[in-house]
Amino acid sequence: MPVTYKDQITIEKTPGYFVTKDAPRRIFAMDPATKLLLVVRDPVTRSISDYCQAATKHAMRPYEEMALLDESLGLVNTSWGAIKIGVYAKHIDRWLQVFPLSQIHIVDGERLIEQPAQELAKVENFLGLPRFINDAHFYLRGFKGKFPCLLRDGRPHCLGEKTKGRDHPVVKESVLERLRDFYRPFNAKFYQIVGKNFGWS
Numbered sequence: 593m594p595v596t597y598k599d600q601i602t603i604e605k606t607p608g609y610f611v612t613k614d615a616p617r618r619i620f621a622m623d624p625a626t627k628l629l630l631v632v633r634d635p636v637t638r639s640i641s642d643y644c645q646a647a648t649k650h651a652m653r654p655y656e657e658m659a660l661l662d663e664s665l666g667l668v669n670t671s672w673g674a675i676k677i678g679v680y681a682k683h684i685d686r687w688l689q690v691f692p693l694s695q696i697h698i699v700d701g702e703r704l705i706e707q708p709a710q711e712l713a714k715v716e717n718f719l720g721l722p723r724f725i726n727d728a729h730f731y732l733r734g735f736k737g738k739f740p741c742l743l744r745d746g747r748p749h750c751l752g753e754k755t756k757g758r759d760h761p762v763v764k765e766s767v768l769e770r771l772r773d774f775y776r777p778f779n780a781k782f783y784q785i786v787g788k789n790f791g792w793s
C-alpha cells in the first residue's frame with residue numbers, strides 16, 4: 593500500500609479478494625483497523641455479468657450450459673466460478689471470522705446505479721468523512737441510458753464502454769428460475785448475517 597499522510601485515506605479495489613481464502617487474515621495482519629467495502633448485486637445477474645466478461649476473453653458455451661450441469665435435472669454447476677462467487681453468505685463468513693461486521697460496509701450495487709449519491713453518502717459516513725458527494729456530481733442514466741456518469745466541469749465522464757455495461761444475453765426463464773431457487777437460501781443467510789435485505793428475487 594502507498595505511504596499516505598494522516599489526513600488521507602488509501603482505497604484499494606480488488607474484487608477477487610472477497611473470494612480469496614487468505615485475504616482476510618493477510619489484510620488484518622497488515623492493518624487490523626482496515627475498513628472494508630463490499631459491493632454486491634443480485635447473484636444471478638452477477639453471474640451473467642461475469643459470463644459476459646469471460647466471453648470477451650475466450651469462446652464460451654451458452655450461459656445456460658455453463659450454469660447448469662444438467663438442464664433437465666436442474667443441476668447447478670456450483671464449481672463454476674461465476675456461480676460460486678455469488679454464494680455471498682459463505683464468503684462473508686470467512687471475513688467475519690477475522691473482521692467485525694462493524695468494519696465492513698455493504699454497498700447495494702443496484703442502488704449504486706440508481707441513486708449513486710445516496711449510496712456514496714453511506715460510504716462517506718462509514719469512512720468517517722464529511723459529507724461531500726451529492727446529486728450534482730452525477731449525470732444519471734448518462735451511459736447506455738442506464739448508468740450514472742461523473743460530472744466534471746459540467747461534462748459527463750463515464751466508465752469504460754468496453755468493460756462496463758455490456759449487453760447481457762437473454763437467458764432462458766427456466767434456467768433463471770432454477771438459479772434463483774438455488775441462491776434463495778444463501779441470499780437469506782447473507783441478509784441475516786449482514787442485517788440487511790437486498791430484495792433479490
Ligand SMILES: Nc1ncnc2c1ncn2[C@@H]1O[C@H](COP(=O)(O)OS(=O)(=O)O)[C@@H](OP(=O)(O)O)[C@H]1O
Pocket residue numbers: 607640641642644704705735739740741750751755756757758
Ligand atoms: N456508473 C456505472 N457505469 C457503468 N457500469 C456500472 C456503473 N455502476 C455500476 N456499474 C456496473 O459495473 C459492472 C461491472 O463491474 P465490474 O466490477 O465487473 O467491472 S470490472 O471487472 O472492474 O471491469 C457492470 O456490469 P455489467 O452491466 O454486467 O457490465 C455495471 O452493471
